[in-house]
Amino acid sequence: MSATASTQYTAHFRVWRGDQDGGQLEDFSVEVHEGEVVLDIIHRLQATQVSDLAVRWNCKAGKCGSCSAEINGRPRLLCMTRMSIFTREETITVTPLRAFPVVRDLVTDVSFNYTKAREVPSFVPPPGVAAGEYRMQQMDVDRSQEFRKCIECFLCQDTCHVVRDHEENKEAFAGPRFLMRVAELDMHPLDAAAETGLDRKKTAQDEHGLGYCNITKCCTEVCPEGIKITDNALIPLKERAVDRKYDPLVWLGSKIGRRGGGGQD
Structure with a gap:
């Protein structure tokens, strides 16, 4: 032969x-x-x-x-x-x-993913800083760069059982790819969303369905770019969201802020 x-x-x-x-x-x-x-x-x-x-x-x-x-x-x-x-x-x-x-x-038809992409508010530039003047620590660059390797194959979206097995969840759940995007923006040191009143941790929970994710890591396992979606994006985002929701100082601050706002009206 x-x-x-x-x-x-x-x-x-x-x-x-x-x-x-x-x-x-x-x-x-x-x-x-x-x-x-x-x-x-x-x-x-x-x-x-x-x-x-x-x-x-x-x-x-x-x-x-x-x-x-x-x-x-x-x-x-x-x-x-x-x-x-x-x-x-x-x-x-x-x-x-x-x-x-x-x-x-x-x-x-993967248009579901483009709908979810449009629902994530984009990066908010820091006020008073021109685009060419942005400065970040290299470790912050590296952290965001991992998530930017995403090629939009939507394999993570497909394998996530919250989407895969429950069609009814699609309206309330963004899926791992777009929760990763929220996490990237939330940890971005130059994102000024909070200064405009946008709390990315709160929207992750209330609008993008972060609570549906039970960190089975199936999304990480199928990622062709080797992005550690669960460990480096979803789990830290969950931790920050929980800290915000249950931290007594944050709770007290929100009450004082609300009371102060009412007194000025």
């Missing part, structure tokens, strides 16, 4: 085909070459067997987040899942993201 022949084999794939009205898994036998990823196989299926197979993709380099799907039930990027992690005898099942409505085949 030649070296070329030994690196090629035929794999068994099961791919979900359908649309919002329903569908089913279909079986395919498809050629696999050395060094390929699952997206390569999906493209080969399009080229040789099912030309109308719908799949969303763009960069094929793990940076655009477009090719999110579920492979053997686990949320993954098709372009970053190497065929070498599977045995040659294994059946590989590819399905659309379960937490979002299907458009067609492997393409889902």
Whole structure:
């Protein structure tokens, strides 16, 4: 057997085909070459067997987040899942993201995430400081930079059981990706939201559903960028929110402030 022949084999794939009205898994036998990823196989299926197979993709380099799907039930990027992690005898099942409505085949409607993104108030610049004059400690830069690595693949949103298993929670729960955004802004040393009356810890709890998160770390486990969403964003945000809510000095200050405001009217 030649070296070329030994690196090629035929794999068994099961791919979900359908649309919002329903569908089913279909079986395919498809050629696999050395060094390929699952997206390569999906493209080969399009080229040789099912030309109308719908799949969303763009960069094929793990940076655009477009090719999110579920492979053997686990949320993954098709372009970053190497065929070498599977045995040659294994059946590989590819399905659309379960937490979002299907458009067609492997393409889902992820507009829920863009709605949630718009609900998070943006960074508030510090008053009297021009954009080019911002100064931060390097440790603060590093902390925010971890969260800025997010490629908007929404795998964390898909695997979070609060969203995945409970459609009714979507209205009240932003999901790990956008709670991470709130956490990033809340810990940002230059964010002046508090000076405008915006309490990010309070809004995280009251408007973005922080209390729904029970820190199972499933979001961290599927993040292709290795962001420690739970440990570095969600848990610290929960701790700060609890401190604010139950700290007796904070409570007393809010009462005095309210009384003082009433006296001035």
